[in-house]
Amino acid sequence: MQVVILAAGEGIRMRPLTLDTPKPLLKVAGKSFLDRLFEAFPDEIDEAIIVVRYLADKIKEHCGQEFYGRRVTYAEGSSLGNAHSFLAARPHLHDERFMFVQGDEFLDKEDFGSCLKYPLSVLCFELPDPWNHGVATLREDGSLAEIIEKPAHPAGNLVVNGLMILNQKIFQYEPLKNANGEFYFTSLLGQFIKDEKVMAVKAKRSFGGISTPADIKRVEKLL
Secondary structure, eight states: OEEEEEEOOOOGGGTTTTSSSOGGGOEETTEEHHHHHHHHOOTTOOEEEEEEOTTHHHHHHHHTTEETTEEEEEEEOOTTOHHHHHHTTGGGOOOSEEEEEETTOOOOHHHHHHHHTSSSEEEEEEOSSOTTSEEEEEOTTSBEEEEEESOSSOSOSEEEEEEEEEEGGGGGSOOOBOTTSOBOHHHHHHHHHHHSOOEEEEOSSOOOOOOSHHHHHHHHHHO
């Protein structure tokens, strides 16, 4: 099974740490986000497609062509937003069903297994102040009904995490421009869930968003 890892962003809110280091290579408790992801990947994952752009050479040097025993392929991300960066992985995907994960997520191994139990799924967790995330609402059967990216007035506190089990049908949709001019991946996902049953899976534990240097210190204390 293939996994698409989005690792193209500049990590602006994480500055000054990301001035010389891409966010996926920042260390939390002595280990980078990417190392932690590859360690947690289930056995089903045999190839990673890493979408890079900002300080791409450092990520390529770190991961090489094989990382933690898995093949690694690279795709060139976009400055238009993470939706277009995600679309850059399409030419490298040959599996109908695949995994998608943000390169700066902090996940438990059990979360991957929980998501793989369903044909299509998205990992979610609850935040007391979810305005800076993709906020999800659910249908009665626990599937995703709607996702709104960075809403001014969140309808709830359930947010979409950066781990998903998707299929190639998601490439049928076009990214939609957000009010701030950026094209978010959640605009693709929001269209996809209207036509497909995508189950919401609650994360085993939540560390909240890791967006600033203070968040790294907070997570290290939790660990």
